[in-house]
Amino acid sequence: MSDRHFRRRKTNLAIGLALGGFVVVVFAVTVVKMMGGAEMEAYDHVLRPSLLESSG
Amino acid sequence: MTDISITDQHHGDAEVGDFFALMKPRVMSLAVFTAGAGLVVAPAPVHPVIAFASVLFIALGAGASGALNMWWDADIDAVMARTRTRPIPAGRIGRETALTCGLWLSGLSVAMLALTANLLAAGLLAASIFYYVVIYTMWLKRTTPQNIVIGGVAGAFPPVIGWAVATGSIGPEGVLMFVLVVIWTPPHFWSLALFTSGDYARAGVPMLPVTHGPERTRSSILFYTVALAPVSLLIAFTSIGGPAYLALAVVLNARFLAGAHRLWLRRSDDAEADGHAREKAFFRASLSYLFLLFAGLILEAACRAGGWTVAGWPVLF
Numbered sequence: 001m002s003d004r005h006f007r008r009r010k011t012n013l014a015i016g017l018a019l020g021g022f023v024v025v026v027f028a029v030t031v032v033k034m035m036g037g038a039e040m041e042a043y044d045h046v047l048r049p050s051l052l053e054s055s056g
Numbered sequence: 057m058t059d060i061s062i063t064d065q066h067h068g069d070a071e072v073g074d075f076f077a078l079m080k081p082r083v084m085s086l087a088v089f090t091a092g093a094g095l096v097v098a099p100a101p102v103h104p105v106i107a108f109a110s111v112l113f114i115a116l117g118a119g120a121s122g123a124l125n126m127w128w129d130a131d132i133d134a135v136m137a138r139t140r141t142r143p144i145p146a147g148r149i150g151r152e153t154a155l156t157c158g159l160w161l162s163g164l165s166v167a168m169l170a171l172t173a174n175l176l177a178a179g180l181l182a183a184s185i186f187y188y189v190v191i192y193t194m195w196l197k198r199t200t201p202q203n204i205v206i207g208g209v210a211g212a213f214p215p216v217i218g219w220a221v222a223t224g225s226i227g228p229e230g231v232l233m234f235v236l237v238v239i240w241t242p243p244h245f246w247s248l249a250l251f252t253s254g255d256y257a258r259a260g261v262p263m264l265p266v267t268h269g270p271e272r273t274r275s276s277i278l279f280y281t282v283a284l285a286p287v288s289l290l291i292a293f294t295s296i297g298g299p300a301y302l303a304l305a306v307v308l309n310a311r312f313l314a315g316a317h318r319l320w321l322r323r324s325d326d327a328e329a330d331g332h333a334r335e336k337a338f339f340r341a342s343l344s345y346l347f348l349l350f351a352g353l354i355l356e357a358a359c360r361a362g363g364w365t366v367a368g369w370p371v372l373f
Contacts, residue, residue: 007069014072025109029172032105 070153074143078126078154079119079161086346087118087214093350094218094233097296097357102222106172110221113169114214117181120161121188121210127154128193132259138252158189173221180220184213198260201267208241215350228373229296233353236287237346242280243316244342246273251332251339270327274320277338281316285309288349293372296353298365304352312345 091114095107102110126133126144134145143149162185170178192207200206212234219230246264249256250273253265265273288309292302315338322334359365 004069007071011070011072025112026168028105029109032103 070143070149074148075157078123078143078149078157080122080125081119083122083211084115084118086211088115089347090233090237090350091115091214091218091221093354094215094230095222096218097229097353098219098222099295100222100224107221109172110169110177111218113165113172114181114217116161117165117169117185118214120158120165121185123154123158123161124185124189125193127151127158128189129197130154132198132261135259136252136255138255169217169221174224176224176226177217177220180213180217184210184217187213199262201262201264203262204245205242208238208245211241212237229291229294232287232291232294236284236291236349239280239284239287240342240346243277243284243312244339244346246277247319247335247339247342249273250327250335270324274322278316278320281313285313290372291353293370295371295373296356297371298356298359298369300359301349301352301356304355305349308345308348312341315341 088111092107092111095102095111126142129139130144130151133139133142139145144151144154162182166178166182166185169181188207188210192203192210196203196207215233215237216226216230219233220226249263249265250270253263253270256263257266264276288305289302291297292299292305315334319334319338327335
């Protein structure tokens, strides 16, 4: 591999890592924003104990 | 794939480090530190992920400003010894690439800060980029010896942006941090210009030592250093100040004022004779002055978080 190709590969790798890092940051910010500091319980097919009537 | 596309390029292949250098990492690190300080000392808590992402996007905005500055100033950077090894004059990155990088990073950083923090912080970041690139770089830098006095405003935005990320407002503390950096900028830059004035003269940049001479520059440095002291001391009596910061500010101002006074007493012949040793020392001292003052504010914030406060400490506003 020529020196020029090696340098290009290094640049491409750095760009890939930067983009990957950006995705991670955006994902982390999204999670924090959506959770608003509290646990979420989505309206999906999972049993939500908090909606069950108390047995008493 | 052939190498034709590569060999046809006017500029050599840029390496990762060249793109990093394009963003002026030293300026970026100061922006990161002061923005982080503004965010940490603010009275509103910020989630660590939001804080990290906000500082990252502020850093990207500062980097974008640096790239756009290098795009516009490529002609004078090529003339000055201090800047001729930068990526564009050295031929490692083309001007159009720098412009593209700068514009994309500007848009990305402002949009992402708006989504991550709030519109005020994003608006301030956009204003700082506009001010640095258009007002300072394109207009003031080549037209007036007061370029860095007015242009210093651009570098003063980061602590206010950090404060706005946390509080969603600006507040008197944010304004004082802003004024502090604005007044600090002239002594910082003029001390640098005193030992690089030949460079600026060759490039045709009307820095104060070039247009008004070193003696007038030394007086101006002393004037702004004197003006800096009350502003930095006043911060001690706001909600972000305290006794530890006050003690530190007194020591730092005494040291900085003594340095400015020694510089004022100098004659140009002495400066030439010792290779501007005192000017270089003052330039380094200006960096540690600002760094330590903001570190003092962070220390006060840590003390408040730990409940170590002095009862009855006067808080003026």
